[in-house]
Amino acid sequence: DTGVSQDPRHKITKRGQNVTFRCDPISEHNRLYWYRQTLGQGPEFLTYFQNEAQLEKSRLLSDRFSAERPKGSFSTLEIQRTEQGDSAMYLCASSSQDRGLYEQYFGPGTRLTVT
């Protein structure tokens, strides 16, 4: 069981730079989710894919954020012109359509620090 993996685990960047994160879901999972978790808060939903289709985007996902899942496998989350407020843990999760409750399995997260 390889689980959900995310890369990098930590990223420090200067304000105004672009960053890209990668998420590799569990291989047979067709659904993939991105969440953002700031200090002292629970994760907040950002966006969700079913296969390669992005089906929902949160209002938290400003125009500077873009997510893709080109072949229905791994996904990338890009943040352009980073701001200090973007500093957070970015979590990826995946789930299988075959399981009735669509349990989501989480990756270890990418911690972004914008200086």
Place this chain on the structure above:
Amino acid sequence: AQTVTQSQPEMSVQEAETVTLSCTYDTSESDYYLFWYKQPPSRQMILVIRQEAYKQQNATENRFSVNFQKAAKSFSLKISDSQLGDAAMYFCAYRSGGSNYKLTFGKGTLLTVNP
């Protein structure tokens, strides 16, 4: 919009004792799922237990059980025979029963287990 409230920012318990973590939620839906997730320090979030709203019977997973009070919109987690490895941040989460698969999380409760 659904909201999830965890009123206990921190809780502590002695090893081998029992502790109950509280969660309330607000929704106008009748079909939904509730979850408790555990996030150990610097480790990924894992599912502890889940409850379908249509089930009257409270879910149980080994030492973990829930008290689901649908009318009161309450969903508490009881941990019996607490172990040092139970120390973590615990998040209560809500998921609609419809096609919207996103999880809505509470702010979390930090559980400390004292030896």
